[in-house]
Amino acid sequence: MASEQELSTSFIPALYKPAALLPIARHKKSLLYLVEKYPVTIVVGQTGSGKTTQLPQYLDQAGWCEDGKIIAVTQPRRVAATTVATRVAEEMRCKVGEEVGYSIRFEDLTSPATRIKFLTDGMLLREALVDPLLSRYSVIMVDEAHERSLSTDVLLGTLKKIRKKRPELRIIVSSATLQAENFLRFFAGEEYQPEAEPADLGGSVGRIISLEGRMYPVDMLFLDSPAEDYIERAVKTVFDIHTQEPEGDVLLFLTGREEIDTAIQLISERAVTLHPKAPSLLPLPLYAGLTTEQQMYVFEPTPENTRKVIVSTNIAEASVTIDGIVYVIDSGFAKLRAYNPKTGIDTLTAVPISKASATQRAGRAGRTKPGKCFRLYTQQAFEQMPAATVPEIQRSNLAPVIMQLKALGIDNIVRFDFLTPPPAELIIRALELLSSLGAVDDYAKLTKPLGMRMAEIALDPMMAKVLLVAPSFNCLSEILTIAAMVTLQGTVWVQHAGDKRSAESHRRKFAVEEGDHLTYLNVYQAFVTKGKKDSKWCRDNLLNYRALLRAVSIRGQLKRYVERFGIQVDETLSSRHGAADLSKQQEQIRRCLTTGYFAHAAKMQPDGTFKTVSGGLTLHAHPTSLMFNRKADWVIFHEIMQTGEKTYIRDVTKIEKSYLLEYAPDYYRVRQ
């Protein structure tokens, strides 16, 4: 007989609502019927409907994991894959990695016993490289498909192709209301019947099923005339809520760090004028650039007699959920990244959000009780918003996507079945770049072995090329490190607000005059010799400990790729001594970088700005770059981005003009 102790440890934590009470429970039969009968099921349901946690368990119970088959559930974000797996494992009373597991880059918590597997959609695409028909899976559920991330879109196209060869495969797409028909139309193709009753739209291919969420009503309030300054209006609204509305925390959506800091300052200043006995206001910032500890404040319970005001970027729209929010203030704007194929430059600008985004933001007010959403725009402006945000695949540099598709054996990109095809110009521009890198031939086929190998490595094509030619420059070990560090995307250093001078002096300790890439190499080498077991060493040097640990993992993974290609990595080279040797080695590294980044070259002007090779554009070294306050002649850079009025280059390294002509003669002959 089990002791009381044993019994009590097997109880499900009361934290979670018993599964049977979730709205999805009522739909169990019809869900299982649809999945049994149709190859494709589109599930419409909001957060809280239980689709992500319950549906996989229903499928498992109904026998979809017999004969060793697995149910896959994909997520656009790593944290979602891990947290949902943990929760489902608790409900099924097993450990993560047993019947329920997850798989994300660098973390595979699955075993031969795993029947339900949560993974990022990028990860499932990686699996398709090895197992093109994804034959281990009986059901693949693509969750949060309405977010239309790059990987989700590529995955959906790939699944449509796989379905033709595997009619027994079941595909479940989970989506918000607005896009459900698009997904069904996509999979049903010619069988889609626009004139049919809603219940028959998808012919014999699929059906849509709706699960209502566990949402409370949210009152919508619009401005009657447009706001001249939405930050000012937002702050005013915060105080109106604080003085006139019952208790409950406020979530304010703005576009970026600068606006958030301004708003928080205004709120703090004005809070002093509140009546001494009135409840106090606690404004808190939330954006991705904050450290994890700084972000944690928003999740702490609100102190007594206080109202929390969380001032956030888009991160709180889908990625982060905060309890206790009753009031949402929506500026109606978000910063979005877009790629301009004409200039090859990424832009980051504030643009009006879509109706779908506005609805999602408002929904954040109704998670625990009825709420209110104050929209800082008119109803007319809302009507004019686009229905949905332009999918990433239509506003991104497609070079990495094209490499990925080609690695999956999809050669004719133009004929690939995209949910929404990207503009031809984006495809042409990407193919031009891949051709100049030698990754594809005149028929746009992957070259052997260079293009094939580039496609297999999890790196941006320019860096992939650099890595694969590194052995001929005798600097493979160093490039492995540089590639890993650049992948961290500027998270190497931690920023401390108001501590700019000390940040700069710390960076100077590791500085290499030739530029950011060699400085990264220095930082990494210092980290593995001095700081790998010592997070204090990182704190003292304003370095991001977790980011550097990640660099170690990425480097290890890249090294395994290279070794699989039969290329030896000589790690003794990086510890060579002597000034002459060092300078020679640094030159080799700069030459090697140029073989991949020749299209990202610029010349410094007397005033310290840069001009592109064609001469058209004025570029500024990003303030985080070593080249921000140094002299150079020619440079190559990793990234170019336009924000506001200025165009910045980041991760910049000095080169000689002669390198460009030596390593990219064709590219530069045309442009001279």
Next chain:
DNA sequence: GAGCACTGC
């Protein structure tokens, strides 16, 4: 003098 959010065996 400064950057929304994600991701990859």
